[in-house]
Amino acid sequence: MTSLRIFRAAAGAALALVALAGPTWAQDRIFVRTEPGTPVVAVQVLVGVGSADEPEGQAGISYLAARAVTDPARGVLDSLGAHLDVDPQKDGVGFTLTAAPDAWAEATRVLMVALFRDPVDSAATVRQRSAIVRELGARESSPADALEREREKAVYGADHPWGRPAVGTPAAVGRIRVSQVDAFLRGQFTPERTVVAVVGPVSEDEVREVLAPHMPPGELRGDSVPPPAPAESAVHADYNSITTWVSATWRFGPDADVEALRMLAHLALDRVSFGPSRRSVYNSRAEVVQYAGGGEVRLTVVIPPREAEQWAGQLRQAVGDYADQALSPGVFNDRLRRYRGERLLELDLPEARAAQMARSALLGDRTATLVDFTRLTPQRLQDAAKGLEPPIVVFLGPGGDQGA
Amino acid sequence: MMLTAALALALAAAPDTSHARPPDAAQDAPAVTVHRQPALPTVALRLSIQADDPPGYAGAGHLFQHLLLPTLEDQVARVGGRVQAIRGSDAIVYTVVGPASELDYLAGILRSTLRAPATPAPGMLAALGALSGERAAERETAPQYVRAALRARLFPADLPAAGTDEAAARLASAPLDEVWSEIYRPDRVSIVAVGDVQLDAVRRAFRSLPPPASRGPAFLPEDTVPSFEADTPQATRGWIGSAWAATDADPAALSVTARLLRSYLRRRMTRSSVDVEHWWTHHGQALALVVATPDSLVPAARRTVDGALTTLAGNVDADAVRDAAASVRRDLLFLSRSPERMAELIGEFADRGAGGDGVQQFYAELGEVTEDDVRRVLESLGAADPAKVYVPPQRIPAAQRR
Numbered sequence: 001m002t003s004l005r006i007f008r009a010a011a012g013a014a015l016a017l018v019a020l021a022g023p024t025w026a027q028d029r030i031f032v033r034t035e036p037g038t039p040v041v042a043v044q045v046l047v048g049v050g051s052a053d054e055p056e057g058q059a060g061i062s063y064l065a066a067r068a069v070t071d072p073a074r075g076v077l078d079s080l081g082a083h084l085d086v087d088p089q090k091d092g093v094g095f096t097l098t099a100a101p102d103a104w105a106e107a108t109r110v111l112m113v114a115l116f117r118d119p120v121d122s123a124a125t126v127r128q129r130s131a132i133v134r135e136l137g138a139r140e141s142s143p144a145d146a147l148e149r150e151r152e153k154a155v156y157g158a159d160h161p162w163g164r165p166a167v168g169t170p171a172a173v174g175r176i177r178v179s180q181v182d183a184f185l186r187g188q189f190t191p192e193r194t195v196v197a198v199v200g201p202v203s204e205d206e207v208r209e210v211l212a213p214h215m216p217p218g219e220l221r222g223d224s225v226p227p228p229a230p231a232e233s234a235v236h237a238d239y240n241s242i243t244t245w246v247s248a249t250w251r252f253g254p255d256a257d258v259e260a261l262r263m264l265a266h267l268a269l270d271r272v273s274f275g276p277s278r279r280s281v282y283n284s285r286a287e288v289v290q291y292a293g294g295g296e297v298r299l300t301v302v303i304p305p306r307e308a309e310q311w312a313g314q315l316r317q318a319v320g321d322y323a324d325q326a327l328s329p330g331v332f333n334d335r336l337r338r339y340r341g342e343r344l345l346e347l348d349l350p351e352a353r354a355a356q357m358a359r360s361a362l363l364g365d366r367t368a369t370l371v372d373f374t375r376l377t378p379q380r381l382q383d384a385a386k387g388l389e390p391p392i393v394v395f396l397g398p399g400g401d402q403g404a
Numbered sequence: 405m406m407l408t409a410a411l412a413l414a415l416a417a418a419p420d421t422s423h424a425r426p427p428d429a430a431q432d433a434p435a436v437t438v439h440r441q442p443a444l445p446t447v448a449l450r451l452s453i454q455a456d457d458p459p460g461y462a463g464a465g466h467l468f469q470h471l472l473l474p475t476l477e478d479q480v481a482r483v484g485g486r487v488q489a490i491r492g493s494d495a496i497v498y499t500v501v502g503p504a505s506e507l508d509y510l511a512g513i514l515r516s517t518l519r520a521p522a523t524p525a526p527g528m529l530a531a532l533g534a535l536s537g538e539r540a541a542e543r544e545t546a547p548q549y550v551r552a553a554l555r556a557r558l559f560p561a562d563l564p565a566a567g568t569d570e571a572a573a574r575l576a577s578a579p580l581d582e583v584w585s586e587i588y589r590p591d592r593v594s595i596v597a598v599g600d601v602q603l604d605a606v607r608r609a610f611r612s613l614p615p616p617a618s619r620g621p622a623f624l625p626e627d628t629v630p631s632f633e634a635d636t637p638q639a640t641r642g643w644i645g646s647a648w649a650a651t652d653a654d655p656a657a658l659s660v661t662a663r664l665l666r667s668y669l670r671r672r673m674t675r676s677s678v679d680v681e682h683w684w685t686h687h688g689q690a691l692a693l694v695v696a697t698p699d700s701l702v703p704a705a706r707r708t709v710d711g712a713l714t715t716l717a718g719n720v721d722a723d724a725v726r727d728a729a730a731s732v733r734r735d736l737l738f739l740s741r742s743p744e745r746m747a748e749l750i751g752e753f754a755d756r757g758a759g760g761d762g763v764q765q766f767y768a769e770l771g772e773v774t775e776d777d778v779r780r781v782l783e784s785l786g787a788a789d790p791a792k793v794y795v796p797p798q799r800i801p802a803a804q805r806r
Binding site: 036353 | 481486730742
């Protein structure tokens with residue numbers, strides 16, 4: 001009886017959330033979630049431009065352009081007490097603006113003018129190019145970054161635009177000229193490729209009044225991405241470290257049940273994280289990323305080198321077991337109770353909600369849904385696990401395949 | 405436009421905040437403040453026990469937190485929530501956050517923190533070890549050391565949260581229920597809830613608190629805090645600390661003054677890192693200035709810090725005060741943008757005795773601070789001698805540099 005009651009409570013909570021999260025489809029690609037009581041306004045401007053749009057030899061220009069074009073605006077934003085973050089993604093660049101209710105409108109205007117109207121500032125571009133080259137250089141010695149590079153190559157293929165880092169490499173970024181950034185901005189950073197999500201104590205009318213001059217109506221425009229060419233067997237990458245990193249990536253298609261896959265990733269992570277029976281796990285991570293046309297479930301562990309092959313098996317099993325057999329209702333409800341809390345807390349900052357809404361909208365979700373665990377069932381979970389493609393496994397560590 | 409006008413100052417707008425000690429409640433019912441934030445079906449619950457550690461047992465409150473935290477984390481994880489434990493100068497604080505539908509479950513976890521711990525407590529060695537590490541950290545590195553030393557000068561009764569070595573030795577063998585009885589009483593407990601919950605539901609969830617124990621330790625010795633002068637914290641730059649006691653100052657004006665001073669000094673000291681902080685606990689208020697500067701600039705930096713209040717007084721105008729007040733208000737809003745941070749902010753004010761709407765009043769008062777208010781603060785600060793701390797940069801002897 002207890003678990004049934006909990007399940008009903010979960011469903012009730014989720015329904016309320018979905019109801020709150022349902023802005024109507026906006027022809028002007030603007031999505032608003034009015035939240036009385038939230039103390040700040042979060043604005044997510046997501047420009048659907050990524051690696052696939054970058055010209056040959058200019059890998060990383062999307063991120064450089066994003067940093068360069070916002071650099072001159074930062075002083076004004078600081079004076080307004082607004083916080084701006086730039087987040088490079090494979091298929092887009094996210095600009096997250098968080099500001100007080102009395103400053104958000106002005107801060108948003110400043111950001112939109114910088115993005116779509118201001119000419120590129122050559123000094124800012126040179127400054128940001130140097131900064132990115134330094135940052136990427138420092139990251140080259142990070143095993144987490146090295147794993148990510150190997151993983152992307154394995155999942156999409158070395159020649160695929162998504163098979164390389166979205167931020168580029170130090171060498172490639174260092175070669176990009178100011179004129180190329182200017183041309184890229186004019187050609188690619190356009191309102192037609194952009195969605196904006198606004199969350200906070202603001203009305204829809206107010207948001208549209210601020211954004212309308214910058215966001216002419218029309219359907220979202222985007223380009224297609226070539227099909228991936230994933231590695232056909234496990235990839236072993238040599239890396240000078242005292243630990244081994246093992247990553248398994250399951251791709252999924254456009255019709256996948258993404259909320260069920262998120263729950264699956266949470267459950268799988270529980271089974272490979274440090275614990276009394278898994279004392280050799282130094283770190284573990286799970287994530288679900290979604291792009292137009294599909295996405296990936298990723299599971300990563302950091303373990304001693306000699307245990308690499310064993311852990312690759314455990315990663316496969318951590319997901320595969322949920323495809324083999326549906327959970328019993330009692331166990332499922334217990335797991336759902338936990339997942340529901342973790343998922344809600346992932347969205348506890350207004351900027352996280354704005355980012356989630358913008359991503360959903362970019363992927364064509366006309367209601368920009370935040371979460372959808374209303375009707376999660378054991379069967380949905382199993383079906384989602386069954387629908388995954390076979391995993392692509394990457395080992396990174398001393399000797400590459402030493403642990404195998 | 406009306407919506408923004410009405411909601412722009414979410415902290416200042418009282419309608420969504422309710423706080424009450426119910427008239428029909430027993431005297432030992434906790435004070436409850438609820439700030440409704442229906443944006444997500446979550447709730448942050450903050451329980452605080454407003455108490456100093458008993459004499460001779462400095463660090464006791466934080467020790468109990470270390471003893472309880474592993475269990476609390478396991479319990480909260482079952483509903484996908486988070487828990488944190490903070491020992492502040494005003495209170496022992498536990499905060500849990502999770503789905504609003506789990507309100508009763510989360511409240512039960514918090515109520516469990518009020519029960520007297522058993523002796524011997526499981527995990528005692530690990531908890532004492534953690535406290536010992538925190539004590540050492542406070543004196544090892546310059547940023548923490550400067551603040552701790554300034555605080556010790558201005559507020560000697562405000563003992564370190566991690567306690568002292570002597571007190572830790574006593575706690576290792578003390579009957580913990582007796583020590584707890586000196587800390588916990590139901591009327592010292594305050595509850596703040598932020599999220600998609602109603603006042604009545606929160607009151608029900610906390611209607612029954614454990615009774616206080618009847619007997620405390622037979623003898624309460626005095627605490628002895630080791631002097632900071634004997635420590636040699638690590639520093640690669642020169643660290644200069646100055647702090648002025650300001651117990652009678654208007655808190656809003658003091659906060660605005662701190663912001664003005666920070667902005668002014670950051671413009672002048674571009675090669676140094678400058679922090680100006682408003683300290684505010686039930687022990688009193690202070691304005692603390694902490695500067696880290698390269699070795700070659702230390703003499704100039706010390707002169708700038710020494711004359712900081714005077715030079716600021718000559719540069720204050722109404723526009724600067726208005727901008728500084730707006731900046732502090734925006735920071736408050738930004739800080740409180742998640743339910744648990746909002747609960748922490750509301751609770752901190754309540755623990756200082758400002759009541760459940762203290763933060764809202766403070767937010768409103770910030771908007772009314774004038775140039776004259778700031779000048780009055782600067783005059784009162786300047787009239788007293790500041791506490792000063794200096795940590796020189798460590799130099800590698802020339803013979804060892806190769």
